[in-house]
Amino acid sequence: MARSTTPTRSAARPRDSKKPATPRSPQRDLFQLDSPLTAEIRGERSLMAFPFFALSKNAWMKPLTYDHATVSIEVRPSASGVATIYDKEIVLYIASLMAAKIEAGEDVVQDFVFTAHDLFSVTGSNHSARSYGRLSEALERLQGTQIKTNIEAGGEGEEGFFSWLSEARLHYSRTKTGERRLKAVKVRLCDWLFRAILRDRQVLDYAAAYFQLGPIERRIYEVARSTCEEGPDGPVPLEIDLATFRLQIGYQNPLSNFRAALKQIAGTDTIPDYDIALIETAPDAEPRAGRGRKTAPVSVVITRRERVEPESPALATPIDSVAAQ
Incomplete structure (x- = not known):
């Protein structure tokens, strides 16, 4: 976002200077x-x-x-x-x-x-x-x-x-x-x-849109931004199981609530720069008699959207990190 530059702090003028100091x-x-x-x-x-x-x-x-x-x-x-x-x-x-x-x-x-x-x-x-x-x-x-x-x-x-x-x-x-x-x-x-x-x-x-996000969306964005990596052929998707992802987000309510919230967020596509998908996989084994149907494990897959490069290299100003000195 464009902002005004920081006001310059002028050095103190010599005592014998006749020019009045700027108020x-x-x-x-x-x-x-x-x-x-x-x-x-x-x-x-x-x-x-x-x-x-x-x-x-x-x-x-x-x-x-x-x-x-x-x-x-x-x-x-x-x-x-x-x-x-x-x-x-x-x-x-x-x-x-x-x-x-x-x-x-x-x-x-x-x-x-x-x-x-x-x-x-x-x-x-x-x-x-x-x-x-x-x-x-x-x-x-x-x-x-x-x-x-x-x-x-x-x-x-x-x-x-x-x-x-x-x-x-x-x-x-x-x-x-x-x-x-x-x-x-x-x-x-x-x-x-x-x-x-x-x-x-x-x-x-x-992302500038971060401050318009709700609490869960903010955390999803932060985890994605800090965890998703760039590979030689582009962004590498992050895949993590739902329970572990809940811990990393810091969600305090039950896992079923988190799954419902995450499904809604994925459907509305509100996370800046990232796509989210919930993937259900088949249970590893058949449930034992009398124990009911086993719930299918759920994984969360986060993928960074491809960045559109500006036409002129001079206009590109991505800053992903503070350069090491």
Whole structure:
């Protein structure tokens, strides 16, 4: 999406300069903003592949666990619940700011300062008072949710729990009428994710339509984007059994509900860049007497659609990952 470039921060003028200095806004005097974001939305591959967030718009108060193959994840709620897939938008926005800095050759630190206005513009949220209220609630959940995982980041592992944001503050001023006016959001990204983005460089771009998707569709897209591979002859389909796919998506309801939801999603073709199909296979053996008919196993097949290359190579700007330095 086309956006305005980041305002240039001019160097301080010599004291003996007779030319008057350009007036600066009070906000600029207090904060050096990392927004606006001028690149795509991006996410770290592990955060895309595995279920770290609740698939809910409302407060999710139960712990989340994932333990499959070699990966284990435990997520504990705070008093306001587990961070949701919608709260994740803030994490993606921060990761995108960080990736853009790395690509530009700038130094990066764990503290980020941005405007809520730019966050809402990038994620497609409206700029209502309710959106600002939801932002405060989301930051609280991101700071309060506790995560424990054996996934290493930046060549290092961690024992114990961490939060997505170790610090989150809303800076505001008062108008003459006493109304609060939000000036900037300041956050500190957790060590684990900061190392993953800075050192591992496994950062992938998101389709612009991601923010218009529902919770399950978002997770399906993320798993597909982080897992489907490109072969010498084109995209390689991902085939996974339904039960394992349910675990990776982080779906908490019964498998039969997940199958019904997935069938509907496949029928409406709503996942950007990917086709989904449910394939039933014949049971391995006949059921024993008195035990009823055995349910046919179901596999999920995800295939990336062929990309249409632009006519002029100069117009092609795919960014699949932050280039390793």
